[in-house]
Amino acid sequence: MCGIIGYVGFLDAKKTLVDGLQTLEYRGYDSAGISYFTDDGIQTIKTIGKVSVLRELVKAQADDIISTCGIGHTRWATHGGVSDTNSHPHTAGKVTLIHNGIIENYQELQRELEEKGKYPVSQTDSEIAAMVIDDCYQGDPEEAIRLATGKLTGAYGFCIMFEDIPETIYAVRSGSPLVAAHTEKGSIIASDMVALVSHTKHYFVLQENHIAKITKDEILVKNEYGDLYGPTIHHISWDVGAAKKGGYDYFCTTLSISPLKNAQKINEIGERLSEAYSVLWLPSDFKKREGYKRSIELSKEYNLYRQNFCGCVYSRREAEHE
Ligand code: GLU
Numbered sequence: 001m002c003g004i005i006g007y008v009g010f011l012d013a014k015k016t017l018v019d020g021l022q023t024l025e026y027r028g029y030d031s032a033g034i035s036y037f038t039d040d041g042i043q044t045i046k047t048i049g050k051v052s053v054l055r056e057l058v059k060a061q062a063d064d065i066i067s068t069c070g071i072g073h074t075r076w077a078t079h080g081g082v083s084d085t086n087s088h089p090h091t092a093g094k095v096t097l098i099h100n101g102i103i104e105n106y107q108e109l110q111r112e113l114e115e116k117g118k119y120p121v122s123q124t125d126s127e128i129a130a131m132v133i134d135d136c137y138q139g140d141p142e143e144a145i146r147l148a149t150g151k152l153t154g155a156y157g158f159c160i161m162f163e164d165i166p167e168t169i170y171a172v173r174s175g176s177p178l179v180a181a182h183t184e185k186g187s188i189i190a191s192d193m194v195a196l197v198s199h200t201k202h203y204f205v206l207q208e209n210h211i212a213k214i215t216k217d218e219i220l221v222k223n224e225y226g227d228l229y230g231p232t233i234h235h236i237s238w239d240v241g242a243a244k245k246g247g248y249d250y251f252c253t254t255l256s257i258s259p260l261k262n263a264q265k266i267n268e269i270g271e272r273l274s275e276a277y278s279v280l281w282l283p284s285d286f287k288k289r290e291g292y293k294r295s296i297e298l299s300k301e302y303n304l305y306r307q308n309f310c311g312c313v314y315s316r317r318e319a320e321h322e
Contacts, residue, residue, distance in 0.1 A: 002076040002100050003027055004178065005195050006159040006169045008069035009186010009216045013037075014058050017072035020188075020195040021051045027192070029074035031087035034058065035096045036070030037166050042096050043067075046087040068186070068216070069167045071159040073098035079106065080123030090127040092120075093134035094163040099126035100191050101155035101176040109151060125154075133160060141165060142211050142222065145172050149209070157191055169214040171206060178206040186216045197236055204231035 003024030007016045017034045032054040033046025043065070045057050051074065073088035079102070080086040088098045103109070106125035113119075113131050120127045132151055137144035141162050149156075155175030161168070171178055171189050180189040181196055181203040188199050189212065196203055206212055209224040210231075223229040 002029055002191070003074040003195065004071075004098055004100050004157055004159055004189070004191035005073075006071040006098075006171065006189040006214060007186060008167055008169055008214055009183070009188075010068065011185055013067045013070040014062060014065070016188075017070050018051060018055050018058060019198075020190060021054070021072050021074050023195045023198070024074055024190070024192055025051055026194075027074070027076075029076050030082040031075045031077070031084070032073065033075075033087045033089055033098075034070055034072040035089040035091070035098075035161065036062075036065075036067035037161070038065050038067055042091070042161060042163055044089050044091065044096065046089065047084055048082050048087060069161075069169065071096070071098050071161060071169060073100075078102050079125040083122075086122045086124050088124075088126060090122060090124065090130045092118075092127065092130040094137060095130050095134040096161045096163070097126065097130040097133065098159050099129055100157040103129050103152050103156065104154035105152065106154075129156065129158065130160075137162065141170055142213070142226070145170060145211055146224075146226070149174065159189060167215060171212040171214060172209065173206055174208050178212075179203050180206055180212060180214065180219055182219050187214045187219050189214055189219075193236065201236045202233050203236065204233050207231070 003021060005017055005020035005024070007013050007020070013036050014034060017036070021032055021034075031046065031048040032051045033044060034054070035042050035044040043062065045054065045061055047053050047057055071089060075086070075088050077086060089096050090099075103125035106128040109132055110120065110128050113128070113135065116135070118131055118135065120131060129148070129152060133144050133148040136147040141160070145160065149172055157173040157176035157178045158171060160170045160172075162170070169189065171180070177191055178189055179193055179196060180187065181200040183200045185199065188196060189206075190196050193203065206221070207223070207229075210229060211222050213220045213222075221229045221231050
């Protein structure tokens with residue numbers, strides 16, 4: 001599976017992003033990367049392997065660079081092999097993007113772009129999405145996102161930065177979850193609550209096809225018609241640290257049904273896993289419990305589908321709030 005984080009605010013963005021990616025490691029991934037605004041434009045550091053490798057690279061290459069806005073991703077490859085080039089973020093023209101999910105019609109879109117003389121450097125569906133957004137970009141980012149996502153089929157959670165709009169992240173999703181929060185230290189968005197809880201107890205769920213404009217001062221959300229939308233703010237009543245304090249050994253995010261289009265099988269498995277993993281914290285003796293064996297069987301089945309399932313997993317508690 002895969003993870004998304006975006007941050008803009010008063011903290012060191014590089015560190016905030018890498019720390020956030022570390023919290024998402026439990027989802028599984030094959031590569032990791034970040035992009036961040038600097039005085040010289042957007043810079044990207046990405047690599048196959050662990051977040052710890054990325055952290056070392058960031059330290060070696062960008063320790064003295066000040067940045068307060070960026071996006072980070074852990075990739076679970078679905079289209080294109082595991083390579084530095086295929087890792088996210090991807091840049092196309094003015095657009096730098098991270099993507100959770102799968103763009104089903106990317107080959108058709110790639111052909112259209114190639115007819116215009118625009119060629120990708122990676123083998124990913126995600127770079128094609130970046131290219132389509134850039135192709136639609138005439139100075140109005142929301143319009144470009146709206147036009148481009150109208151051409152995409154599949155599942156996506158995107159965080160997008162435009163080279164000529166500093167200190168700003170745009171986000172949109174369909175089928176793949178994104179949660180966000182504005183705090184006194186800035187604004188943060190992620191694919192999973194786990195990356196948010198160390199920053200805030202208040203968050204909202206970005207609705208499908210809404211576009212969020214994220215700056216250090218606020219998060220503005222517009223609905224699919226371009227009208228301002230006031231998202232419902234929810235309160236997190238749990239804490240990652242509580243796992244240790246409460247004597248529990250394992251953290252387990254419960255699963256809920258994904259709205260991913262054309263993926264009934266995945267939904268079925270998600271639903272059954274949701275029943276099996278009915279708690280957020282697994283008790284120390286969970287291996288002895290009745291549900292454990294069934295959970296393992298389901299997990300094996302789930303593994304067969306996890307590439308497609310990527311990005312569709314979020315906690316039951318968030319689902320209940322929606
Ligand atoms: N389909 C994209 C890729 O293969 C995104 C995978 C993911 O969700 O991590 O790069």
